[in-house]
Amino acid sequence: MEKSINKIGVLTSGGDAPGMNACIRAVVRTGIYYNIEMVGVMKGYQGLIDNEFIPLPSHAVSNIIQRGGTILKTARCMEFKTKEGREKAFRNLQAQGIDALIVIGGDGTFSGAEVFSREFNVPVIGIPGTIDNDLFGTDFTIGFDTANNSVIQAIDQIRDTAASHNRLFFVEVMGRDAGVIALWAGIAGGSEAILIPEKETAIESLISKLAEGAENQKSSSIVVVAEGEKSGGALKIAEEVKRRFDHYDTKVTVLGHLQRGGSPTCFDRVLASRMGYAAVKALLNNVEGKMIGMVNNRMHFTELSLAISRHSPFDEELAEIAAVLSI
Amino acid sequence: MEKSINKIGVLTSGGDAPGMNACIRAVVRTGIYYNIEMVGVMKGYQGLIDNEFIPLPSHAVSNIIQRGGTILKTARCMEFKTKEGREKAFRNLQAQGIDALIVIGGDGTFSGAEVFSREFNVPVIGIPGTIDNDLFGTDFTIGFDTANNSVIQAIDQIRDTAASHNRLFFVEVMGRDAGVIALWAGIAGGSEAILIPEKETAIESLISKLAEGAENQKSSSIVVVAEGEKSGGALKIAEEVKRRFDHYDTKVTVLGHLQRGGSPTCFDRVLASRMGYAAVKALLNNVEGKMIGMVNNRMHFTELSLAISRHSPFDEELAEIAAVLSI
Amino acid sequence: MEKSINKIGVLTSGGDAPGMNACIRAVVRTGIYYNIEMVGVMKGYQGLIDNEFIPLPSHAVSNIIQRGGTILKTARCMEFKTKEGREKAFRNLQAQGIDALIVIGGDGTFSGAEVFSREFNVPVIGIPGTIDNDLFGTDFTIGFDTANNSVIQAIDQIRDTAASHNRLFFVEVMGRDAGVIALWAGIAGGSEAILIPEKETAIESLISKLAEGAENQKSSSIVVVAEGEKSGGALKIAEEVKRRFDHYDTKVTVLGHLQRGGSPTCFDRVLASRMGYAAVKALLNNVEGKMIGMVNNRMHFTELSLAISRHSPFDEELAEIAAVLSI
Amino acid sequence: MEKSINKIGVLTSGGDAPGMNACIRAVVRTGIYYNIEMVGVMKGYQGLIDNEFIPLPSHAVSNIIQRGGTILKTARCMEFKTKEGREKAFRNLQAQGIDALIVIGGDGTFSGAEVFSREFNVPVIGIPGTIDNDLFGTDFTIGFDTANNSVIQAIDQIRDTAASHNRLFFVEVMGRDAGVIALWAGIAGGSEAILIPEKETAIESLISKLAEGAENQKSSSIVVVAEGEKSGGALKIAEEVKRRFDHYDTKVTVLGHLQRGGSPTCFDRVLASRMGYAAVKALLNNVEGKMIGMVNNRMHFTELSLAISRHSPFDEELAEIAAVLSI
CATH class of the missing domain: 3.40.50.450 (Rossmann fold)
Structure with a gap:
């Protein structure tokens, strides 16, 4: 009835x-x-x-x-x-x-x-x-769309200063279990690498990519890190990279809850x-x-x-695009 | 081959x-x-x-x-x-x-x-x-998405002042043949009416809607007008409305090419x-x-x-939503 | 007491x-x-x-x-x-x-x-x-500061498209009696000319300046016009310039009350x-x-x-700076 | 000569x-x-x-x-x-x-x-x-003015979510030796407290202020911290506060170099x-x-x-205004 x-x-x-x-x-x-x-x-x-x-x-x-x-x-x-x-x-x-x-x-x-x-x-x-x-x-x-735009605005601002110095920036974004904000905003921000919970972070390959960029005189390197990234987030990763690769001065931004706000x-x-x-x-x-x-x-x-029993699947094609476009 | x-x-x-x-x-x-x-x-x-x-x-x-x-x-x-x-x-x-x-x-x-x-x-x-x-x-x-966001930012700013006075604002947006920006941005801007090339503008019903709003002490009335609107765009419409309905002070914004720019x-x-x-x-x-x-x-x-021989169809459902939500 | x-x-x-x-x-x-x-x-x-x-x-x-x-x-x-x-x-x-x-x-x-x-x-x-x-x-x-920033954001967006085409843009800003917003935002927007109530608008010199810019292949020309400008505001001026100088396609933006709003x-x-x-x-x-x-x-x-009996004096030095920097 | x-x-x-x-x-x-x-x-x-x-x-x-x-x-x-x-x-x-x-x-x-x-x-x-x-x-x-505006935009966004939950947010801003960004942006952001290198951070009085706010059902508490703040910046302070006062869930944003960029x-x-x-x-x-x-x-x-031999003096009056307005 x-x-x-x-x-x-x-x-x-x-x-x-x-x-x-x-x-x-x-x-x-x-x-x-x-x-x-x-x-x-x-x-x-x-x-x-x-x-x-x-x-x-x-x-x-x-x-x-x-x-x-x-x-x-x-x-x-x-x-x-x-x-x-x-x-x-x-x-x-x-x-x-x-x-x-x-x-x-x-x-x-x-x-x-x-x-x-x-x-x-x-x-x-x-x-x-x-x-x-x-x-x-x-x-x-x-x-989701608003959060993405908050993140890329932050990345754009960081890129201004990245383009002026030789620096490596880590930007931590929300995503405890899923890297979808990191993936979208990382692509849209033109970041050099995107570290997400869905994938192991291979520090070696990250460093070799950054080293390659440094050799090609890329002045601007921004790495987007989802908070749930497996080595422990942006602060941990930044420390680790700094320890192993001292070409760049390393800086960290943790966006936190500003991603939940905004018009x-x-x-x-x-x-x-x-x-x-x-x-x-x-x-x-x-x-x-x-x-x-x-x-x-x-x-x-x-x-x-x-x-509630499933999750959206990870978008492998977007991850592939991210990799190709950050060359 | x-x-x-x-x-x-x-x-x-x-x-x-x-x-x-x-x-x-x-x-x-x-x-x-x-x-x-x-x-x-x-x-x-x-x-x-x-x-x-x-x-x-x-x-x-x-x-x-x-x-x-x-x-x-x-x-x-x-x-x-x-x-x-x-x-x-x-x-x-x-x-x-x-x-x-x-x-x-x-x-x-x-x-x-x-x-x-x-x-x-x-x-x-x-x-x-x-x-x-x-x-x-x-x-x-x-x-398209960027243009929409430029428009709603303008509408949001106008709404600040609309909420302080008893005024009627017309905002002209791009769209010579199609009202799709007006439709999206009009919904997202919470506008009271959306005037587009695809539909005849019924001045009478617009005025009676505005009059109704005025009676219900709605202080804020914003009308989004696509430039290709059939009576000739925002400046023309504003004049016509003012002539027939003098409850509100009438103001016009013509956004023009700022809609083509922006990050x-x-x-x-x-x-x-x-x-x-x-x-x-x-x-x-x-x-x-x-x-x-x-x-x-x-x-x-x-x-x-x-x-090149066809156009995307007009989204009637979105137009319906616009009408319902602006009550 | x-x-x-x-x-x-x-x-x-x-x-x-x-x-x-x-x-x-x-x-x-x-x-x-x-x-x-x-x-x-x-x-x-x-x-x-x-x-x-x-x-x-x-x-x-x-x-x-x-x-x-x-x-x-x-x-x-x-x-x-x-x-x-x-x-x-x-x-x-x-x-x-x-x-x-x-x-x-x-x-x-x-x-x-x-x-x-x-x-x-x-x-x-x-x-x-x-x-x-x-x-x-x-x-x-x-x-005042917020209004200025609203105006320069609009000018920046217009400049994006100005830099892509060969076009002449007029942006009308608030200022019935005083051109102070036009002056500040015109300088900050990097505009080619600023037309204000305090000064006669010399159409001839405006056109010769625009013509000079066109010869030097300046692709981007933006003119900021205070609403109280003496020939009648941006729409009037744009028509007049178009009539006399057809090198550029002429576009007008009227910002209106969005300048009163915003955070x-x-x-x-x-x-x-x-x-x-x-x-x-x-x-x-x-x-x-x-x-x-x-x-x-x-x-x-x-x-x-x-x-209430006086007004702030017009800032001649700022007007001089505007003239020098728009060469 | x-x-x-x-x-x-x-x-x-x-x-x-x-x-x-x-x-x-x-x-x-x-x-x-x-x-x-x-x-x-x-x-x-x-x-x-x-x-x-x-x-x-x-x-x-x-x-x-x-x-x-x-x-x-x-x-x-x-x-x-x-x-x-x-x-x-x-x-x-x-x-x-x-x-x-x-x-x-x-x-x-x-x-x-x-x-x-x-x-x-x-x-x-x-x-x-x-x-x-x-x-x-x-x-x-x-x-300076641009950096301040970047900070208050972040604070505004955090306040949106602060107003929805019962949470305490720490926002770390630039200022190794001077708290002038923290002071301006803290006032403009309507923050509950501002912690700067020029003053000792009295954890006790901070906590009692937060406790008072919690009692008055203030749902939104944002503390702005200059990076040079003496107890070690936002992350350290947040930990300390959390340890002593568990009424709120504590969140940290570290703005970092985005403050150096932007239009x-x-x-x-x-x-x-x-x-x-x-x-x-x-x-x-x-x-x-x-x-x-x-x-x-x-x-x-x-x-x-x-x-190069002097610094601008600390603005005690602004600090006083910050204290009065955050009641």
């Missing part, structure tokens, strides 16, 4: 990502367009448990499309991993009269959503909002708008328990259980 | 687009990687005719990936539209020993390439470099890199007479003759 | 300027630091008359230092120009128990403040918040912070009826009556 | 700074305007010794005003610290017919210049180009243009052995010997 959806709650959870606000706006505006009452849940699942709900009329999401962060805030929530926590959350939802949930976040967010929706038969749609772009079932996650790019805002719009329409069409994704430029749904 | 490719020329033609330099770099680096001699042709087809060639060793494309414009310059060339012009061009190519051409530009560029390659049996690959994103055979053209975004740099890389590999595999495109995130080839 | 100041109101008025929020924050935080109760007046003088006051505790100004616009909004207010309007405003102030006012804006704002403070003996300090940098008594106004620069935020801080301290020291300014990097007070 | 100046050499030395190119352009254009032959020296003093000179006609400095880095490159040069090195440099200068030098850099640069000009009676003018803004004799150095701001470009222009005019008026500075918005000359 079809469930009647009259009131939808929306929350953001996990690490925040630029474009989450654009997505909240799209969810809210689309809901209102279809005469749904829209409610925000503060601080992710914690707000479900703590009963922190706020009404979201149309003007509540005015002037937020361009803002980084999330007006609903996020938080990690251990309590939601317990049955008791989820029961509390469900009772609060019922008390509020909320019929369905839209959760914006990464795979931790979706794991919670998947269990919760199964246990209490609550319709849930997940929207991939994370800079990491590592989710199965979507070509792009909200925030979202056009791509992320449009992606967030499309996903938010489609997520609400899906709920109204009794789709549930799925993550929305963009696959081949079209909206596409994947079972939450599938989305 | 397969043609042996030992020397490739590359040129940029038509309106320039951010990412052209990133594409030139990818073409050159990939060619060198495969032991091809790489040559640049200055000022598009004009340089072919005027015999303006420059050698492009690897370091000639260092430190350009982040630069707007094109190091090879572009120019319109009437002479190449004549048989005599093209013959001159061909003789110069032969004298240089250039076996194949890669041309980066829009549909004017490809029309020239298509005729030339047919007439003289010169292998040519076209790469879509134009901010307009109106080419058949590719989901995205190089430069390319990560998306455009990666797209340019992928396309440049694939174009060279295609020539080496005796693909010719085609435009490379990105379709469903994969490199894809379309006959030049087809690419 | 010294007035006891326990409650201060703050408002923004006139055209908004980036850095107004940073200034509001500084005013509020400094007041609270000195145990003053801080109140915001919405929409400039209109809010005084309409009794729109909001409490401003410390957290009300959190996270606004980086925002363009003004959280207190601005509006033009004809009623405050009447005695009746000002009486109403005064009664509201008294009812609120507000002892003193800080007004952030331009010379229109200060004219109102000057009359009001004289009529009702209300201590007022004016803070120069306007992008126009045309106020007597301060070397810089809040917002304030470091310079503007520090200036706003210093001025806001000093304004509160001045009131507490019974300084009143003055505009604060920055003269020779130090805070400096000027009688409001003087500030 | 007055020296006749017909040919001027210009070089950049030490750490590069955004705006150096704008300054080179101004030096070259002004020289040419006064019919001086202009020559560039590559890689600072090293190029003097290695005889690396390049002619600098007007078009050589076209389209560089907006570029970070320096087209003349910089290098540290030990050899110039020896008498033999300087003799070699002088002979090369003589062979080139160069009558005077303009050196752009920091105090290391000026120390070399001071000795060299004394020993060989070569007219030299120093221009302060360094992001550190620590030179005696000028209110601002070229590059210069309007302020830096105008400052560089004014200084470059004035430096050439000074040489032509037989001023020599001095550093040009901007004091109270006017060009001002200081003996090189004085400029």
Whole structure:
């Protein structure tokens, strides 16, 4: 039997990502367009448990499309991993009269959503909002494009000074398990090498490449390092290289959380708008328990259980392009 | 019989687009990687005719990936539209020993390439470099994403002041025949209305929408207008609205050619890199007479003759999303 | 006799300027630091008359230092120009128990403040918040630096494409009566000519300069035009030049109100912070009826009556530098 | 007796700074305007010794005003610290017919210049180009404003995510001996605390301030740390704070050399243009052995010997403002 959806709650959870606000706006505006009452849940699942709900009329999401962060805030929530926590959350939802949930976040967010929706038969749609772009079932996650652009801006600025001196720069970017930001931003930044968790870092070949560059009077050498790189990140690598190859003066930049902020790019805002719009329409069409994704430029749904059990495959072709273009 | 490719020329033609330099770099680096001699042709087809060639060793494309414009310059060339012009061009190519051409530009560029390659049996690959994103055979053209981001930055800045006053702002963006920049940037900028060449501008409904917004105390109203909009662009529309609806003070911004410049975004740099890389590999595999495109995130080839005879279809779904989200 | 100041109101008025929020924050935080109760007046003088006051505790100004616009909004207010309007405003102030006012804006704002403070003996300090940098008594106004940077970013982007084609670009910037933005941004943008209200535009000499550039194969020509330029702004000038000199293709950008928005620069935020801080301290020291300014990097007070009766002098030396560097 | 100046050499030395190119352009254009032959020296003093000179006609400095880095490159040069090195440099200068030098850099640069000009009676003018803004004799150095803006952009992005979580962020900025970037950018970034080499870092008071913020439910805490901060920089401080106060999750960003790059701001470009222009005019008026500075918005000359023996005083008032506004 079809469930009647009259009131939808929306929350953001996990690490925040630029474009989450654009997505909240799209969810809210689309809901209102279809005469749904829209409610925000503060601080992710914690707000479900703590009963922190706020009404979201149309003007509540005015002037937020361009803002980084999330007006609903996020938080990690251990309590939601317990049955008791989820029961509390469900009772609060019922008390509020909320019929369905839209959760914006990464795979931790979706794991919670998947269990919760199964246990209490609550319709849930997940929207991939994370800079990491590592989710199965979507070509792009909200925030990835903005993070990439933050990184290449940093690399461009470093290159200005790299072009003036004979120096070797290491730039550490986010990516504990996946090197996809490093790969994209490394290519786009024109970096000399890209070190990622998916591959062993061969210090010898890195040094011989840098030595070759030095011989060819390449004045500018920038190495992009994902934080999850196996020898321990940019600071460790830089030390090791310095110890073995003293031609260059070695400098390190650790970008850290600035990659999670900033005004979202056009791509992320449009992606967030499309996903938010489609997520609400899906709920109204009794789709549930799925993550929305963009696959081949079209909206596409994947079972939450599938989305959390796999990862997007590593893009070997892009790695090949990176290698060829950094000659 | 397969043609042996030992020397490739590359040129940029038509309106320039951010990412052209990133594409030139990818073409050159990939060619060198495969032991091809790489040559640049200055000022598009004009340089072919005027015999303006420059050698492009690897370091000639260092430190350009982040630069707007094109190091090879572009120019319109009437002479190449004549048989005599093209013959001159061909003789110069032969004298240089250039076996194949890669041309980066829009549909004017490809029309020239298509005729030339047919007439003289010169292998040519076209790469879509134009901010307009109106080419058949590719989901995205190089430069579109950067142009969109330039536009939304302008809209964001205008919104700051829109949120402080009660004002109505018109922002004119590029798009003589197609409203795709207006559509994307209008959605991403959270604009109240988007006026494009593909649709009649219904002044009455625009005014009633603005009036409704004014009643709901919406302080911020931004209308994005493609230059090819049918009533004559932003200045004309603004006058007309002001005449009929005096609630708001009306202001106009005409962005003009700043949309063609700027440092390319990560998306455009990666797209340019992928396309440049694939174009060279295609020539080496005796693909010719085609435009490379990105379709469903994969490199894809379309006959030049087809690419120039069609346009990408208008995205009705995006227009629908724009309408829903601007309530 | 010294007035006891326990409650201060703050408002923004006139055209908004980036850095107004940073200034509001500084005013509020400094007041609270000195145990003053801080109140915001919405929409400039209109809010005084309409009794729109909001409490401003410390957290009300959190996270606004980086925002363009003004959280207190601005509006033009004809009623405050009447005695009746000002009486109403005064009664509201008294009812609120507000002892003193800080007004952030331009010379229109200060004219109102000057009359009001004289009529009702209300201590007022004016803070120069306007992008126009045309106020007597301060070397810089809040917002000028940000506006300049918005303009040069636009010029830089246009230059990318200017360097690729043979084109002549006109960029219209703000400045109805004064060409100071045009002058600074024109120098910083490396423009070929700067047309401002303070000087007659000699079309002949402009054209001969452009012709000279064309002969020297200067591919890039950008002319910055203040909106108050005497022949009627960029669109008019461009037409005129095109009519007389057809060597170049002529393009126009009208930046408009995007110059009033954007996240304030470091310079503007520090200036706003210093001025806001000093304004509160001045009131507490019974300084009143003055505009604060920055003269020779130090805070400096000027009688409001003087500030509104004069303008900063035109900087002939800067104009000379502009001429020499554009050879 | 007055020296006749017909040919001027210009070089950049030490750490590069955004705006150096704008300054080179101004030096070259002004020289040419006064019919001086202009020559560039590559890689600072090293190029003097290695005889690396390049002619600098007007078009050589076209389209560089907006570029970070320096087209003349910089290098540290030990050899110039020896008498033999300087003799070699002088002979090369003589062979080139160069009558005077303009050196752009920091105090290391000026120390070399001071000795060299004394020993060989070569007219030299120093221009302060360094992001550190620590030179005696000028209110601002070229590059400082751009570096500040790079830092606040990073802080703004971090604040987006800080506002979403309960986290404590440490941002390490440049400043080995002086905290002036930390101070300006810390105020402009709205940071909760600023740790600089000039002051002891009182861990206890920092923690009690953070604890107080946490109690007041301040979700966003950003601490700016100059690299020369006495407990060892951001990484060390973050560890120490984490050990003692576990309320927040602690994150570190190390900006590193991106602060030396980027397109210069309007302020830096105008400052560089004014200084470059004035430096050439000074040489032509037989001023020599001095550093040009901007004091109270006017060009001002200081003996090189004085400029290198003192530092700008610490700005206690700004530190006081920082403390008051971060309540």
